Amino acid sequence: MTPVLFLLTAILLGLFMLCGGAWALLYCLGQTRGSKMIMRAGLASYALAVILALTIALATPLQLKWKVLIMVSGLAYAFIPPITLRYLERLHAAWEPHA
Amino acid sequence: MSTSDSHTLHRSETLYRSQKLGMKYLIAAVALFGVMIVFGFLSALYYLFPGMFFNVFDFNMSKTLHIDTLVIWILMGLIGSIYWYLPKELGREVVGIRAAEWFFWIFCAAVAVVALIFLFVQTGKANMWTLWFIQQGRKYVEAPRWAALGIVGVMLVFSYNVIGTAIKANKVTGIVWVLMIDLIPLVGVYLFAFDSDTNMSNDLYWWWWLVHMWVESTWEILIGIIMAWVLMDVMGTPRKIVEAWLYIEVMLVLGAGILGLGHHYFWIGTPDYWLSIGGFFSALEPLPLLGMVVHAVYDAGMHKMKTRNRPAYIWITTEAFLNFIGAGIWGFMMTLPQINLFSHGTQWTVSHGHFAFYGAYVCGIIAVLYVVKQKVSGMELLAHRRWYWGYGLLNLGMIGMVSALLLSGMAQAFFERATGGSTLMAFVIASEDPWFTAGLWARAGFGIIFAAGYVALVYDLLASVKQVPLPTDQRRPSVVRSAEPEVA
Amino acid sequence: MADCPRRQEGGASVQIQDPLFWRAGAVSTTLVMLIVLAFLSIDSYGYIRAGGINVPAYDVINRHIAYEYDWSRHASTPVVGEEELLFGQKFSADEAAQIMRKGKLVIQSRNCMNCHTFFGNGAYYGPDLTKSWLDPAWEQIWMPMTGKETKEEAMVAFLMNPDQYPTWQRRMPNLDIDEEEARAMVAYLKWLSAIDTNGFPANFGRMQPR
Numbered sequence: 001m002t003p004v005l006f007l008l009t010a011i012l013l014g015l016f017m018l019c020g021g022a023w024a025l026l027y028c029l030g031q032t033r034g035s036k037m038i039m040r041a042g043l044a045s046y047a048l049a050v051i052l053a054l055t056i057a058l059a060t061p062l063q064l065k066w067k068v069l070i071m072v073s074g075l076a077y078a079f080i081p082p083i084t085l086r087y088l089e090r091l092h093a094a095w096e097p098h099a
Numbered sequence: 100m101s102t103s104d105s106h107t108l109h110r111s112e113t114l115y116r117s118q119k120l121g122m123k124y125l126i127a128a129v130a131l132f133g134v135m136i137v138f139g140f141l142s143a144l145y146y147l148f149p150g151m152f153f154n155v156f157d158f159n160m161s162k163t164l165h166i167d168t169l170v171i172w173i174l175m176g177l178i179g180s181i182y183w184y185l186p187k188e189l190g191r192e193v194v195g196i197r198a199a200e201w202f203f204w205i206f207c208a209a210v211a212v213v214a215l216i217f218l219f220v221q222t223g224k225a226n227m228w229t230l231w232f233i234q235q236g237r238k239y240v241e242a243p244r245w246a247a248l249g250i251v252g253v254m255l256v257f258s259y260n261v262i263g264t265a266i267k268a269n270k271v272t273g274i275v276w277v278l279m280i281d282l283i284p285l286v287g288v289y290l291f292a293f294d295s296d297t298n299m300s301n302d303l304y305w306w307w308w309l310v311h312m313w314v315e316s317t318w319e320i321l322i323g324i325i326m327a328w329v330l331m332d333v334m335g336t337p338r339k340i341v342e343a344w345l346y347i348e349v350m351l352v353l354g355a356g357i358l359g360l361g362h363h364y365f366w367i368g369t370p371d372y373w374l375s376i377g378g379f380f381s382a383l384e385p386l387p388l389l390g391m392v393v394h395a396v397y398d399a400g401m402h403k404m405k406t407r408n409r410p411a412y413i414w415i416t417t418e419a420f421l422n423f424i425g426a427g428i429w430g431f432m433m434t435l436p437q438i439n440l441f442s443h444g445t446q447w448t449v450s451h452g453h454f455a456f457y458g459a460y461v462c463g464i465i466a467v468l469y470v471v472k473q474k475v476s477g478m479e480l481l482a483h484r485r486w487y488w489g490y491g492l493l494n495l496g497m498i499g500m501v502s503a504l505l506l507s508g509m510a511q512a513f514f515e516r517a518t519g520g521s522t523l524m525a526f527v528i529a530s531e532d533p534w535f536t537a538g539l540w541a542r543a544g545f546g547i548i549f550a551a552g553y554v555a556l557v558y559d560l561l562a563s564v565k566q567v568p569l570p571t572d573q574r575r576p577s578v579v580r581s582a583e584p585e586v587a
Numbered sequence: 588m589a590d591c592p593r594r595q596e597g598g599a600s601v602q603i604q605d606p607l608f609w610r611a612g613a614v615s616t617t618l619v620m621l622i623v624l625a626f627l628s629i630d631s632y633g634y635i636r637a638g639g640i641n642v643p644a645y646d647v648i649n650r651h652i653a654y655e656y657d658w659s660r661h662a663s664t665p666v667v668g669e670e671e672l673l674f675g676q677k678f679s680a681d682e683a684a685q686i687m688r689k690g691k692l693v694i695q696s697r698n699c700m701n702c703h704t705f706f707g708n709g710a711y712y713g714p715d716l717t718k719s720w721l722d723p724a725w726e727q728i729w730m731p732m733t734g735k736e737t738k739e740e741a742m743v744a745f746l747m748n749p750d751q752y753p754t755w756q757r758r759m760p761n762l763d764i765d766e767e768e769a770r771a772m773v774a775y776l777k778w779l780s781a782i783d784t785n786g787f788p789a790n791f792g793r794m795q796p797r
Binding site for chain 3: 145146149150153154157158159160162163166221222223224225226227229230233234235236237238241273276295296297298299300301302303304339342343345346347349350353354357358360361364365366367368369370371372373374376440441443444445446448449511516517518519520521522523524525526527530
């Protein structure tokens with residue numbers, strides 16, 4: 001782990017989490033507003049997150065277990081926002097009184 | 100079934116004593132928030148003007164006052180919010196309210212005395228007398244033992260208030276159930292504030308049980324509880340929904356956070372399996388925060404941002420975002436051991452700490468302040484514009500400070516640790532690096548903006564607001580109202 | 588009924604809308620994690636107690652301490668060597684424990700952790716003290732400055748009057764540390780440097796290329 005790689009790795013990790021968060025945010029925003037443009041932006045964020053995960057896995061000196069964690073997280077990010085949103089919709093539908 | 104106006108205070112309606120006590124706690128919290136800013140800014144200045152007050156009032160005491168007022172003001176904010184909501188939740192006055200009122204004043208007096216001791220006595224000789232009466236010298240819990248005992252007293256009375264009221268009311272809502280269970284570790288781990296183990300490794304091991312289990316576990320649950328109440332209040336979210344969400348949050352926060360404690364056990368003499376365990380669970384800690392962001396966006400979409408209390412709603416939504424960014428992203432950047440080896444104990448940590456505390460707790464407590472303002476002023480709709488100033492300046496100030504500190508922290512980690520070899524010489528070289536110093540100057544500048552935001556916030560909270568009628572489409576009694584407290 | 592969610596298809600979907608389902612999840616998750624934490628804490632104690640696997644007994648202050656990179660671990664590791672007396676004195680186990688107790692009380696009573704760090708914990712206004720005992724600055728700067736013949740005596744002289752021996756614009760204040768307290772502090776720092784911290788701080792005393 002050289003000093004320069006250490007800084008770059010940290011920045012990549014932060015950006016990875018940021019893109020994951022942006023994907024979650026834009027996905028939910030796009031779905032609740034029915035906006036295709038926002039959904040596309042969300043997908044772009046997710047794609048960027050995947051690229052960052054691959055970069056971390058291939059180009060940083062992190063130990064294997066952390067690279068595996070990042071790759072698995074990258075995969076999991078695909079499902080977390082849709083599952084969470086679907087659950088929220090069901091939860092609200094179940095308990096919100098009729099309008 | 101209560102109508103939509105049950106949560107708006109009419110002139111004829113009076114507050115429960117507990118709510119009045121809650122207000123006192125919140126006022127004290129806001130006052131200490133200001134004190135915290137003063138000592139925060141002072142602490143920042145030592146980096147820029149190193150000879151300042153030398154041998155009279157040095158950095159360590161200024162910083163102590165800054166971080167201790169942080170802990171106390173947030174604790175008071177959390178306790179005050181709970182005193183505010185509890186009687187409404189359980190439909191009766193809080194049991195033991197008189198004792199609670201007394202202890203509030205004892206608490207304030209103790210804080211004042213400790214502040215005076217820190218200002219004028221500061222340190223003592225290396226003996227137990229010093230630890231009992233002047234200074235314990237362990238971060239966040241420097242207050243002498245007599246004061247720590249006082250805090251235990253306050254929390255025991257608080258616990259009695261919560262549990263006693265639930266018993267007397269013969270009602271334990273889901274939210275109150277979580278609160279009661281959370282009180283056990285909240286009070287229990289505070290006992291580690293009294294430790295003075297000779298062995299630094301052992302001392303720190305248990306100290307982290309207090310610090311981590313407060314700010315990354317029990318306090319997260321408290322703010323979750325308070326946010327549940329605020330959501331019901333401000334968004335009319337049904338109780339069952341906030342309950343389910345609260346349990347999910349508790350499951351995720353504690354599921355990750357209990358072993359996430361291990362991210363403090365990398366370098367203190369503990370076995371190296373903590374590097375793997377701590378790093379892994381720490382990496383999971385942002386997940387519940389991500390969930391909060393999703394929920395916030397969903398609520399925004401569903402309600403189309405319509406609320407009776409705009410500032411509270413915006414602050415609580417901001418909480419979800421900044422909690423994720425400050426605790427989640429910033430934390431994730433530095434938590435893996437190979438990174439942390441270099442970033443540990445630098446201004447990078449300071450950046451993360453400030454951002455995480457602000458996102459996780461400060462934004463939420465400010466939301467409660469606006470809830471209280473609305474109720475006390477009898478406003479049907481709180482949607483003035485003056486609150487934008489506090490909101491904008493505080494957020495700009497904080498984001499500016501933590502970005503500046505990140506720059507300094509990265510420079511420090513790079514020059515002192517990664518290239519420099521962590522000696523005194525490396526420390527000095529890093530501290531004179533232009534990126535490092537630029538970051539600290541910028542931090543001070545943004546600190547001024549943050550302080551201005553605080554002034555704007557306080558002014559807005561105190562000044563009166565013009566009565567604005569509800570929009571016609573919101574005037575009918577909302578059916579989306581939390582029902583009477585139910586037995587769980 | 589207010590307690591029941593509106594009917595959904597399939598029994599399982601009703602369950603996950605019910606808060607009590609998640610309450611069970613929260614309780615069980617918390618309990619499992621707490622049990623694991625308890626086991627790990629018990630095991631960790633064997634490492635962190637004085638005389639444990641990672642933390643040497645206090646009388647290690649009678650020995651030479653070094654810090655070398657261990658390739659098998661990929662981490663710097665303390666190396667306890669030959670006898671090297673502190674202040675020309677050989678400390679018994681009890682004497683060592685006593686001076687350590689004093690040293691720790693100095694750290695707490697003078698609020699050192701709000702300027703310095705220990706294992707990187709504390710404040711960042713002053714340098715990290717984990718390996719301070721091994722810092723070349725004592726021999727290179729303070730021994731000549733104080734005129735003392737041993738490193739530990741130079742450290743004592745500095746701690747008693749740090750404002751008289753500054754090296755930089757950021758100075759350590761005078762905390763009214765007397766000689767007994769200063770000696771205890773030095774002993775404490777020597778013991779501290781012998782603790783195995785999984786390699787923190789990395790490459791102490793050695794510059795690295797970028």
